[in-house]
Amino acid sequence: MSTDGTKRVRKIVHVDMDAFYASVEQRDNPELRGRPVVVARRSPRAVVTAASYEARPFGIHSAMPAMRAAKLCPDAIFVPPDFTHYKAVSAQIREIFLRYTPHVEPLSLDEAYLDVTDPLISSPSATETARAIRAAIREETGLTASAGVAPNKFLAKIASDWxxxxxxxxxxxxxxxxxLADLDVGRIHGVGRVMRSKLAAMDIATAGDLRAVGAAVLIERFGRWGRRLSELAEGVDDRPVKSDREAAQISAEDTLREDLPLFELAPHIQRMADKAWANYRRKAERVACTVVLKLKTSDFQSLTRSYTPVSPPRSAAELAAIACALRNRVGRPPNERYRLVGVGLSGFVDGHEAMLQTALF
Structure with missing residues (x-):
């Protein structure tokens, strides 16, 4: 609240590094500059981690099969990812952020939210603060960043891509x-291909259309997600920038050497459960209540299934057993084959709350 009792408007900046992994490779190797660079191993099982702006006109984008990228652009230069190096550069960029505000919420190695309502520097506006941050990144790292400035996280993230x-x-x-009046609904986070088609069936193509339909209709049709859509269509997003983001999920996943049917995945689920459990024991200070199984089909469709047992899992074996049982909820044809398996833990609560939930049941 401001001194006069009114709600204070936040000033949020979303900083998104430009083609980060590919740009780091081009910065460090002058021979790659101006050329189509694909960060990926050139192998049948690999997927694209990042593509330089020179590679994108060929239709290459992250998460596509590396072999397809090679066909789209035979002259593309493939560079294996070096995440240790990318993390070091990301840490350097975060140090720059922290000179301007202590309120930094990293989303990944290459993007973050910053609350610059009260910056650490003397700045006339959030716009100038964002410019100063981008200039410092360019000068100190040789990389470029794009930024969105807005009253909340939802709008700032959209703006950074503009x-x-x-x-x-x-x-x-x-x-x-x-x-928002003319904003394509596809730019709203969470509105994917399926949701977009459902909205199109209701003659909804823009955020303005969502606003015109009204919250009541959206809630009746889509429940809690309908309420959220209505809020975003009005530009409402009260989420604060959280400097210490607690893990929403701790997980482990692996791309298999060959595509396998569902009934052959148990040993791989066990292996990923062991890894996820080790990470959980090492990193988590809270109790995870929900088990998540992630699968990716041979044609790259991602599937997730989750279950919250009465008592949180207490061992890797228990985690694996629940994850394996989640295969019964996949609901796909029996001849479907899968290329990736992941196991995760989510739904974190503190220890007292976890014991209370168990007692209630």
Missing amino acids: RKPDGQFVIKPHQVERF
Whole structure:
């Protein structure tokens, strides 16, 4: 709240590094500059981690099969990913962020939210603060970043993509309604291909259309997600920037050497459960209540199934047993084959709350 009792408008910046992994490789190897670079191993089982802006006009993008990328652009240069190096560069960028605000919420190695409502520097505006941050990144790392500036996280993230690469876009509070009126619903996080088709069947193509339909209709049709869609269509997003993001999920996953049917996945699920459990015991300070099974089909469709038992899992074996049982909920044809298996833990609560939940049941 401000001194006069009104709600204070936040100033949020979303910084997104431009083609981060590929750009790091091009920075470090001058021979790669200006050429189509694909960060991936050139093997039948590999997927693209990142693509330089020179590679993107060929239709190459992250998460596509590496062999397909090679067909789309035979002249592409494939570079195996070096995540140790990328993490070090990311840490350097985060140190720059922290000079401007202590309120930094990393989303990944290459993007973060910053709350610059009260910056650590003397700055006339959030717009100028974002410019200063981008200039420091360029000067100290040789890399470029794009930024979105807005009153909340939802809008800032959309804005950062508006003038990529090496661009900045600002949405001021009085501009929110007009900006959202023509915003394609596909730009709303969580609206994928399936959801987009459902909205299209309701003649909804923009955030303005969502607003016109109204919350009641959206809630009746989509439940809690409908309420959230209605809020976002109005530009409402009260999520604060969390400097110490607790893990939403601790997991382990692996791409298999060959595609396998569901009934052959048990040993691989066990292996991923062991890894996830080891990470959980090492990293988590809270109790995980939900088990997640992740699968990716041979044609790259991702599936997740989850279950919250009465008592949180207490061992890797218990975690693996629950994850294996989740195969019964996959609901796919029996001849379907899978290329990736993952096991995760989510739904974190503190120890007292976990004991209370167990007692209640």
